Amino acid sequence: MKTYLFDIGNVLLAFDFTPALTSLLGPDSKPNAFLDIIERKDAFESGQVEVDDYVQWASKLLDFHGTVEEFKHAWRHIFTPILGTWELAEKLKADGHRLILYSNTNAIHAIHCLETYSVFEHFDHAVFSHEIGAIKPHPEFFLRSFEKFNIDPALSYYIDDLPENIEAGRSHGLNSHLYSADRHHELLEWVTTH
Known part of the structure; x- marks a missing residue:
């Protein structure tokens, strides 16, 4: 064996993050939001950042005002x-x-x-x-x-x-x-x- x-x-x-993140963009999103979110992904994936903390932080960058579940739904469908x-x-x-x-x-x-x-x-x-x-x-x-x-x-x-x-x-x-x-x-x- x-x-x-x-x-x-x-x-x-x-996988492709771009459509998911684009669907979460608000009118006042930060210019480098996508890059910043992907750069911090390593900390998220190594367990250093809790899910809710990461979602809240990314939502602010994207100017996303929906629910945590709506964010997760988009994040999953990549x-x-x-x-x-x-x-x-x-x-x-x-x-x-x-x-x-x-x-x-x-x-x-x-x-x-x-x-x-x-x-x-x-x-x-x-x-x-x-x-x-x-x-x-x-x-x-x-x-x-x-x-x-x-x-x-x-x-x-x-x-x-x-x-x-x-x-x-x-x-x-x-x-x-x-x-x-x-x-x-x-x-x-x-x-x-x-």
């Missing part, structure tokens, strides 16, 4: 399934391998994804940055996840779309593949040959 570690963003689900990796995850699970979600994410997106997308039913565990208190590519993300889920890097196969995360994975001994949806065949070849 092997362990496969799947990133979510741009591996299992494509994803599009990448069906090729869904099929691969289903096959790997059927073949008896252990699957773990391995993602920088936040409390709004994590719950939404688990409840909404059927592919997540195939996963045995989830390493979410906001729960583990660190984001990729920081070493703490990898080391804490290895300990918590008894991950043996030599027997684990990590799929991510960001070069810096793949480099960090390799430095921690993980068999790692840089994924791009337009080169999906390369992932299938990698899985077959490793």
Whole structure:
């Protein structure tokens, strides 16, 4: 049995924040609101900022005067399934391998994804940055996840779309593949040959 570690963003689900944030814009939004919100996303995704605090702060930047639930609704609807990796995850699970979600994410997106997308039913565990208190590519993300889920890097196969995360994975001994949806065949070849 092997362990496969799947990133979510741009591996299992494509995402685009722009339409969601645009839908929340008010007439007096700050000029750099989008940039500021994305820049602070790392603190949010590492669990350093609580959901309500982040929503209130972002709402002020956007000049959004709706409810917290309306903000969350827009924030959640940024994803599009990448069906090729869904099929691969289903096959790997059927073949008896252990699957773990391995993602920088936040409390709004994590719950939404688990409840909404059927592919997540195939996963045995989830390493979410906001729960583990660190984001990729920081070493703490990898080391804490290895300990918590008894991950043996030599027997684990990590799929991510960001070069810096793949480099960090390799430095921690993980068999790692840089994924791009337009080169999906390369992932299938990698899985077959490793």
